[in-house]
Amino acid sequence: MTPFEEQLKKALARQEPSADFTSRVLAEAARQEQRKEAAGWRTWFHKTWFQTPLMQARRFAPVMVVFLVMSGVVVYRGHQREVQGRAAKQQLLQALRIAGIKLHHTQLRVVAMETEGTDWPPQ
């Protein structure tokens, strides 16, 4: 056996791991997992809050457009309905005023004719 072979055999000989090997491996694995998690949150936080406004706007633009259009339609319809309602109220009050005046006028004439045989208002 040559000295080289001797060295090789020695190097490749089976060696038992140290007693704390398992615990060290597990500790290292846990550390790496923690690092990964921290990196994930950082990435998410960064993407969500520190990306350029343009990038964010592009992402949320369709949602915002739909939201704005829908709210616009709702507000416009509400406004239209209010305008219509107020106009209808004014029309109603005017109609009742005219009806009341005409009924009153007719009543005065009937009463005048029944009591005095004359018309009202005096001609």
Added chain:
Amino acid sequence: MKRMWLGLIVAGVLSVPVRASEDIKLPVNLDKLAERASESVDVTLDESMLQLASKFLSKDDPDEVQVKKLVGKLKGVYVRSFEFEKEGQYSMADVEAIRVQLKSPQWTRIVGVKSTKGDNSEIYIHRNGDQIGGLVVIATEPKELTIVHIDGQINPEELSELGGHMGIPEIGKSKNKSKTTGTSSDSKSKTSNKEEEEK
């Protein structure tokens, strides 16, 4: 199955004229009068519009509370009122189209006041059992024409309660006034048609 469909169709066809006889259609030619009128009022409020208007009536204003109570039972309010600069701007034919519709048995003319000066008023009510299901007022003057149609259950007392508010004269408190003012009339008027009501 065929008989059932036939029955339904017949029922539908029969129900149309009955409903139509209850509805008063304001003639289209009335709208043309607006072109000649110096002032015109055109109010068309169907049930949905009345409900909408009712929502905007204040709950705190006693007058509007009264109106809300009145409007709750109405199906429609229609007014056409025209004021003209000169006489003879409208013809009786314009009004006749409405009078014809009011000749149906459901309608009763309770008041008809005529004057030789052409100042005429007519009040028709639609009887619905013991209740009044509608009211039509036709007031014609030489320079003025007013047609009011209130469709739906209406209590004249509720309408008279509106008197004294919102520019409506106080109805029913006019005897003294008429007594003092009705002395120098030269018009020959026919008395009201209350006999029709008695019938």
